[in-house]
Amino acid sequence: MSDLAALVVQQSVNGVYLGCLYVMVALGLTLIYGVLNQINFAHADFVTVGAFAAFFTATRFATRVLGLPDAGAYLLSLIVALGVGALLGLAVNAAVFAPLRRGDELRPLIATIGVSVLLENFQLWLFGPIPYQFDSPFSRETIRIGRIFFTAQSVLVVAVSAASIAALYAFMRFTFLGKALRAVAQDRETAGLMGINPNLLIALTIVIASALAGMAGALLGPVLVLTPFAGATVIVKAFAIVIIGGFGNMQGTILAGILVGIIEAFTVQYLGSGLIDLVVFVLLLVMLVLRPTGLIAERKEENV
Amino acid sequence: MKPVLRTAIAAFAAAIAFSAFAQERVIRIGVLMPISGPGSYFGVMGKEGIELAMEQVAKNPINGYRLQVQYEDSACSPLQATNAVKRVLDQFKPHIVVGEECSDASLAIAPILDQAKVPMLNAGSVTMKLTESGYKYVFRIFPNAEQQSLPLANVAYKTLKARTAVILHEKTNAGSDNADGFEKPFVAMGGKVLAKIDFSRDVNDFTAIATRIASLGKVDVLPTFALEGQTVRLSQALAQARVVKGGGGNAVQMGSIWLPYGYDQKAGQASEGYVRIVQFDPSEKRAMVQSFVKAFNAKYGADKVPTHINAHAYDTILVIADAVRRGATDSESMRDRLSKTKDLEVTTGRITFDAKGQNSDLSVVHFVETQKDLSWKGMSWQ
Numbered sequence: 001m002s003d004l005a006a007l008v009v010q011q012s013v014n015g016v017y018l019g020c021l022y023v024m025v026a027l028g029l030t031l032i033y034g035v036l037n038q039i040n041f042a043h044a045d046f047v048t049v050g051a052f053a054a055f056f057t058a059t060r061f062a063t064r065v066l067g068l069p070d071a072g073a074y075l076l077s078l079i080v081a082l083g084v085g086a087l088l089g090l091a092v093n094a095a096v097f098a099p100l101r102r103g104d105e106l107r108p109l110i111a112t113i114g115v116s117v118l119l120e121n122f123q124l125w126l127f128g129p130i131p132y133q134f135d136s137p138f139s140r141e142t143i144r145i146g147r148i149f150f151t152a153q154s155v156l157v158v159a160v161s162a163a164s165i166a167a168l169y170a171f172m173r174f175t176f177l178g179k180a181l182r183a184v185a186q187d188r189e190t191a192g193l194m195g196i197n198p199n200l201l202i203a204l205t206i207v208i209a210s211a212l213a214g215m216a217g218a219l220l221g222p223v224l225v226l227t228p229f230a231g232a233t234v235i236v237k238a239f240a241i242v243i244i245g246g247f248g249n250m251q252g253t254i255l256a257g258i259l260v261g262i263i264e265a266f267t268v269q270y271l272g273s274g275l276i277d278l279v280v281f282v283l284l285l286v287m288l289v290l291r292p293t294g295l296i297a298e299r300k301e302e303n304v
Numbered sequence: 305m306k307p308v309l310r311t312a313i314a315a316f317a318a319a320i321a322f323s324a325f326a327q328e329r330v331i332r333i334g335v336l337m338p339i340s341g342p343g344s345y346f347g348v349m350g351k352e353g354i355e356l357a358m359e360q361v362a363k364n365p366i367n368g369y370r371l372q373v374q375y376e377d378s379a380c381s382p383l384q385a386t387n388a389v390k391r392v393l394d395q396f397k398p399h400i401v402v403g404e405e406c407s408d409a410s411l412a413i414a415p416i417l418d419q420a421k422v423p424m425l426n427a428g429s430v431t432m433k434l435t436e437s438g439y440k441y442v443f444r445i446f447p448n449a450e451q452q453s454l455p456l457a458n459v460a461y462k463t464l465k466a467r468t469a470v471i472l473h474e475k476t477n478a479g480s481d482n483a484d485g486f487e488k489p490f491v492a493m494g495g496k497v498l499a500k501i502d503f504s505r506d507v508n509d510f511t512a513i514a515t516r517i518a519s520l521g522k523v524d525v526l527p528t529f530a531l532e533g534q535t536v537r538l539s540q541a542l543a544q545a546r547v548v549k550g551g552g553g554n555a556v557q558m559g560s561i562w563l564p565y566g567y568d569q570k571a572g573q574a575s576e577g578y579v580r581i582v583q584f585d586p587s588e589k590r591a592m593v594q595s596f597v598k599a600f601n602a603k604y605g606a607d608k609v610p611t612h613i614n615a616h617a618y619d620t621i622l623v624i625a626d627a628v629r630r631g632a633t634d635s636e637s638m639r640d641r642l643s644k645t646k647d648l649e650v651t652t653g654r655i656t657f658d659a660k661g662q663n664s665d666l667s668v669v670h671f672v673e674t675q676k677d678l679s680w681k682g683m684s685w686q
Contacts, residue, residue, distance in 0.1 A: 007519050014511045021509070121340075129344030131533040133570040140572075142544050149544060223508050225533025229342045233506035268512040269519070274475050274502040 006147040011265040017154040019261020020161040021223065024216035025231075025238040026245070026253050027168065028209035034248030035185045035205040038105075041112040042092070043238070044231030045119035046085055046210050050217025051226055052127060053077070053084035055134045070137035078160065078218045085214020086207045093206040098199065123228035136222035157219050164212060165254060171208075172250075181205060185248070240284045246294015255295050329369045331628055331638075333621075334392040334422075336378040336385060336403030336413065342505065343380030343531075346405035346428060346613055349564075351375065353610075353617030354402070356596075356603055361621055366628045371621070378404050382412035389413040393420050399635050400425060402620045405613075407431035407478035414442050423639045425623060427616035430562070431477040432485075435662040441635075443642050443661040445619055445652065447583065449478070451666055452560040453485030455581055456527055459671060460486075461493040464556060464579070466524035468496050470517050472538060473529040475502045482529035482560060498523060507534065510541035517555075518545045526557045532567050535559065539574040549577030561669075564611035568678045578674040579683070584612035584652045587680070588668070596651045612652065619650035 001009070025047055032040045054077035062073030092115055100107040138152035172178040183191040184201045192198050217231065224230040241260050245252030260280055267279045287294070335354060337347035354373060362371035374396045378385035385404050392398060393416070401417055404410045405428035417424040418439040426434060426444040430452060435444055460466040471486055473479035479502065487497050498520045501513055517523060526548065528535055543551025550557075550573050559567075559580035568575040586597050586609050596618060600610040624632075626648050627641035648655040653668035671683040 003519070007515070010515050011512060014509075014515055017511070018509050124340070124344070129342075129348055131345065133536065135572070139540070149546075151544060220508070223537070225508065225531075225537065227342060227345070227533070232342075233508055236506070265512040265515075269516045272501065273507065273513055274504070276507070277504065 015262030015265035019258035023257030042115040044235035046213035047231035050081040050214030051221040054218030081218035086211035089210025252296040334398035338380040339377035349613035350617035353614040357621035380406035385409035449481035514541035514545035543574035584615040
């Protein structure tokens with residue numbers, strides 16, 4: 001393989017890995033927007049909560065209490081983060097989002113900002129501001145195929161992202177609840193008239209999105225500088241991805257996430273890492289002008 | 305009790321109280337630290353250092369003056385620091401302000417304090433502009449970018465025989481100044497900078513950057529100017545790409561005083577061979593350092609090793625106490641006494657301010673190299 005070819009393949013591999021991390025964060029955002037037409041500004045903090053849940057499970061509970069090996073402890077931490085995310089989503093929806101949904105549309109939106117500040121400061125109080133060092137045992141294992149290298153963690157991230165996307169897609173397409181969710185996304189009132197409980201399905205959407213955020217936190221933990229503000233470093237990019245992909249459009253979000261990851265990797269190689277944000281946000285503006293509905297042409301009934 | 309007697313007793317008590325109030329002489333120290341936001345670990349460590357110093361140094365009045373501290377959250381942000389300094393000036397009326405840690409925030413508050421004629425004592429910013437802009441009330445005990453980068457360039461070229469470098473730095477005033485401070489002398493000596501790679505503080509994954517560096521050919525040294533969290537991830541990515549010694553490559557990653565003690569343990573094997581300058585070294589044999597470490601452990605736990613952030617913050621109080629001891633009673637005399645500070649021993653070395661308010665004594669700054677077991681090996685380079 002020539003030097004250039006090896007470089008292109010290597011940066012593509014780096015980009016796909018990064019893109020999958022973005023997709024995991026962006027999926028929950030797009031899911032909530034697709035069903036509720038609402039932006040969740042607290043999503044970043046759900047990611048951070050997931051990262052901390054995974055950190056304490058992997059480095060304390062699973063290894064010290066259960067005596068699991070490092071790899072097993074980290075895999076368990078993914079599941080715990082998923083569960084913690086789901087529980088947090090359930091609690092926040094019941095305590096804040098659901099009661100406020102009865103008023104105008106602006107209130108739940110403002111509430112997400114409030115929840116974000118609350119979670120951030122609660123974590124700051126609980127965990128302190130000094131960065132935690134969260135290393136996955138899979139990050140330490142470098143796989144080399146010819147001149148191409150990647151870590152076992154990258155493989156895990158791609159595999160978990162693919163599995164999550166497949167599970168979400170299957171849930172939406174083939175289960176009654178998934179179909180009901182799509183119905184609520186299309187027309188909440190009519191879905192209600194058909195015997196579907198929109199509030200229950202909205203709660204379910206928030207739980208699924210939060211669980212995905214928790215899992216994303218566990219996957220991102222070994223990449224992030226883990227502090228109570230960690231999620232904020234990826235959320236702006238995730239919002240950009242959701243807009244580029246088309247708000248509420250799952251396929252578009254996946255495509256946009258991978259695309260942004262690859263564009264970032266090649267920007268670093270050929271333009272400079274300092275220009276990453278510029279390139280991504282120029283792309284965002286171009287998309288808004290040329291294709292405001294997102295990468296994949298939107299058909300309302302196919303949202304979520 | 306007769307009304308006349310009651311009135312007399314009340315008047316006497318009031319007079320005593322008033323006289324005690326009037327006699328209580330205080331030096332007010334405003335402290336601007338990032339207590340919230342991503343830079344808040346600076347604030348936490350800084351506060352630990354200041355509180356320890358207040359317990360030890362300021363427990364008794366100095367020259368009849370008690371030191372009083374008020375913290376304000378400046379969040380490492382120019383906007384919040386500006387608001388915080390205006391608030392502290394307006395409400396607390398400090399005789400001196402300690403802070404900020406981040407260069408961008410320090411640059412925002414320096415002109416305000418200079419105009420208010422309140423001395424600013426900085427212990428964590430490296431940007432050259434802070435002491436090169438002609439402010440008369442700005443003092444800094446932390447080595448500036450040139451003081452940190454020049455020895456790195458010298459050691460890279462002369463001692464390590466490096467001829468090619470890739471400079472990695474965060475996109476801030478501090479990062480850019482440090483990068484320039486390395487590049488100019490290194491190039492002047494005959495070295496070649498293959499790339500200057502900057503990145504914002506929200507970059508998490510450094511694999512693409514490491515891949516780019518690996519594609520640049522033979523790189524001898526990688527001077528790195530970033531906060532600890534990003535440096536750890538960067539070192540790990542460079543090791544995976546087999547660029548640095550810790551990953552089986554040949555390049556030596558180099559760093560500055562920015563990096564707190566403990567980086568090596570966090571980065572693991574990737575940090576092997578990392579060369580950096582340190583100013584505060586908890587293992588230094590000087591009595592002052594060892595007594596500080598002992599007191600720090602007693603207050604915050606035996607397993608907690610103080611970092612340079614703890615030590616620099618601690619030293620600010622020592623510097624102020626020394627100025628008060630030499631007759632500082634208000635902002636103006638504080639500025640005057642600070643400007644005459646000479647050869648004052650503190651935990652991070654010795655302080656002698658030059659005409660620009662910059663500490664010029666770098667006698668304890670030295671190089672260390674991270675060993676295979678992640679311990680530090682002191683080098684004799686200067």
